[in-house]
Structures are given as C-alpha cells and as structure tokens.
Amino acid sequence: MSHVPVLLNEAIEILDPQKGEFFIDGTFGEGGHAKEILERLTPGGTLLGIDWDREILERNADLPNRWPENTVILENGNYADIPRILKDHYLAKADGMIVDLGFSSWHIDESKRGFSFAKDEPLDMRYNPERNDRTAYEVVNSLPEGELADVIYRYGEERNSRRIAKRIVEERRKKKIQTAHELSEIVNSVFRFKGGKLSPATKTFQAIRIYVNGEFENIRELLGSLPEILKPGGRLGVITFHSLEDKLVKDAFKLLHQKGQIDFLNKKVIKPGREEIIKNPKSRSAKLRGIKIK
Ligand SMILES: C[S@@+](CC[C@H](N)C(=O)[O-])C[C@H]1O[C@@H](n2cnc3c(N)ncnc32)[C@H](O)[C@@H]1O
Numbered sequence: 001m002s003h004v005p006v007l008l009n010e011a012i013e014i015l016d017p018q019k020g021e022f023f024i025d026g027t028f029g030e031g032g033h034a035k036e037i038l039e040r041l042t043p044g045g046t047l048l049g050i051d052w053d054r055e056i057l058e059r060n061a062d063l064p065n066r067w068p069e070n071t072v073i074l075e076n077g078n079y080a081d082i083p084r085i086l087k088d089h090y091l092a093k094a095d096g097m098i099v100d101l102g103f104s105s106w107h108i109d110e111s112k113r114g115f116s117f118a119k120d121e122p123l124d125m126r127y128n129p130e131r132n133d134r135t136a137y138e139v140v141n142s143l144p145e146g147e148l149a150d151v152i153y154r155y156g157e158e159r160n161s162r163r164i165a166k167r168i169v170e171e172r173r174k175k176k177i178q179t180a181h182e183l184s185e186i187v188n189s190v191f192r193f194k195g196g197k198l199s200p201a202t203k204t205f206q207a208i209r210i211y212v213n214g215e216f217e218n219i220r221e222l223l224g225s226l227p228e229i230l231k232p233g234g235r236l237g238v239i240t241f242h243s244l245e246d247k248l249v250k251d252a253f254k255l256l257h258q259k260g261q262i263d264f265l266n267k268k269v270i271k272p273g274r275e276e277i278i279k280n281p282k283s284r285s286a287k288l289r290g291i292k293i294k
Contacts, residue, residue, distance in 0.1 A: 005032025043069035080221035117184030156207030265290030
C-alpha cells in the first residue's frame with residue numbers, strides 16, 4: 001500500500017518553503033512531505049532528510065533524485081541529534097523544518113517488527129534495531145509488574161493498566177510472550193467489552209512502542225534545541241497523532257511563546273478535514289502546530 005502523507009497541504013501552507021531555502025525533514029519516512037518541500041525549494045534548495053529507521057530510509061533513498069537541481073542529504077539518525085548532525089555536515093541553521101511524529105504505515109504493514117497487534121510477528125517495535133537494545137519482547141517479558149503497569153498507564157493513558165500488567169505477568173510465568181498477536185490476545189482477555197472501533201490492545205501497544213523508542217525523551221530533546229536548529233524567521237511544523245504527544249508539543253510551544261522566542265504560525269491547532277479523513281482514516285487523530293523563531 002502506498003503511503004499517504006497526512007495534512008500535507010496544510011503543512012506546506014504554513015511552512016511556505018521558498019526557492020533556494022534549506023529545509024529539514026526530521027522524520028523522512030517515505031518522503032511524502034519531503035517531495036512537496038523539494039518541489040518548492042527548486043532550484044538551488046537544500047534538504048536534510050533524517051530518519052531513525054535505516055530500512056525505511058534506504059527504501060526511499062532514490063526519491064530525491066527527481067529534483068537534481070537541489071542538494072539532498074539523507075541521514076540515518078535521531079531527530080534528537082539534529083544539532084550534531086548539522087555540525088557533522090557543516091550545515092548552517094535551517095529556514096524550515098517538519099517533524100511528522102510516530103511510525104509510518106510501512107511499520108505496521110511491512111516492517112515485520114510487531115507494531116501491529118493483528119500480526120504474528122516477533123515483539124520488537126524498535127525504529128532503530130542497530131542502536132537501540134530495548135525491545136518490546138524484553139519490556140513485556142522482563143519488566144517488573146509495577147513498572148510495566150506504569151509504562152502502560154503513563155504512555156497509553158490506559159485505565160486498566162494494573163489489570164493488564166498482572167495478566168501479562170501471569171502469562172509470561174507460564175511461557176514467554178513471543179509475538180504481537182499473542183500479546184494482543186492477552187490484553188484483550190482483560191476486557192469484557194471488545195466491540196468498539198479500536199482494538200482494546202491499542203493503548204497498550206502505543207505505550208510499549210513509546211517506551212521502547214524513548215519517543216517522549218526524543219521529542220523533548222528536539223524541542224529544547226530549536227534555537228540551534230532554526231535561524232531567526234525559521235518555521236517549524238509538528239504533526240502529532242495522540243493527545244500525549246500533542247500536549248508535549250503544545251506545552252513546549254507555549255513556554256517558548258511566553259519567553260518571547262517564537263510566534264505561532266496558526267492560531268488554532270490544524271486538523272484534517274472531512275475529505276482527508278474519508279480518504280485516509282489513519283489521519284483522523286492528526287494535529288498540526290506551527291511556530292516561527294523570532
Ligand atoms: C509518520 S512517519 C513520517 C512519514 C513522512 N512524513 C512521509 O510523509 O513519508 C514517522 C517516521 O519517523 C521516524 N522516526 C521515529 N522516531 C524518530 C526519531 N527519533 N528520529 C528520526 N526519525 C524518527 C519513523 O521511523 C518514521 O519513518
């Protein structure tokens with residue numbers, strides 16, 4: 001299935017990339033947003049595309065060749081390390097940046113790393129298996145019950161976290177939990193009502209994925225180093241997919257605004273319209289916030 005970038009027109013409108021500018025795509029993924037940015041930077045623009053997942057980056061590495069009038073650098077790295085990545089490539093601060101948080105549809109559909117609860121895949125959930133040792137398998141099979149419950153509550157806002165952690169521990173005593181499907185069956189068994197739109201395992205899977213990848217630490221690190229990344233007048237757009245992620249971004253922007261360091265690019269948070277949600281139901285929870293460095 002081909003990837004459909006979320007809130008694409010809205011992001012391009014607020015970021016307003018211009019000919020010859022330097023932009024960073026901190027979550028290059030399948031290049032959906034990068035393509036449109038490259039189109040606007042032509043000719044003479046520069047794009048630094050970063051993704052923590054080497055496999056997804058390599059699969060899409062040919063894409064920028066369609067814009068030979070621009071300079072494109074693709075880097076397998078963490079957006080939390082952008083200040084260092086800029087220095088390594090002797091790049092100055094950028095005119096603009098987009099970060100489209102979380103995982104891509106490719107992770108769910110093709111990565112075979114246990115992101116989807118419907119699949120019988122090994123429990124991994126790492127974006128970067130080379131540089132991250134913490135797998136979902138270890139979290140599920142080794143974390144003490146209390147800590148596991150805290151992870152599920154804190155990163156999944158799951159009210160049944162204690163019961164879920166207890167059931168996981170009961171099951172793993174009998175036999176190690178090997179696959180995403182096994183884990184989802186265990187979580188589902190805690191719930192009596194299973195008929196809603198979302199699987200009862202959704203929040204638990206979200207929580208484990210966030211914990212495995214240190215997603216919130218990475219977002220905080222990135223938002224704390226914006227003045228090292230963007231020049232005065234530089235624009236940033238962040239797309240989030242759930243309330244915890246959005247709150248992190250909203251609070252960080254609010255603080256920067258109070259300190260007089262930024263202006264908001266949009267007064268109200270931007271959400272997908274009806275048409276986008278019908279075409280791409282995965283976009284329904286997306287939110288876009290934009291700022292400009294003063
Ligand atoms: C929602 S997708 C981006 C999709 C992209 N905008 C597109 O249109 O194709 C998020 C991407 O961010 C990557 N990612 C997650 N955490 C990251 C991090 N800390 N640093 C860099 N990339 C990260 C994932 O591997 C995934 O490819």
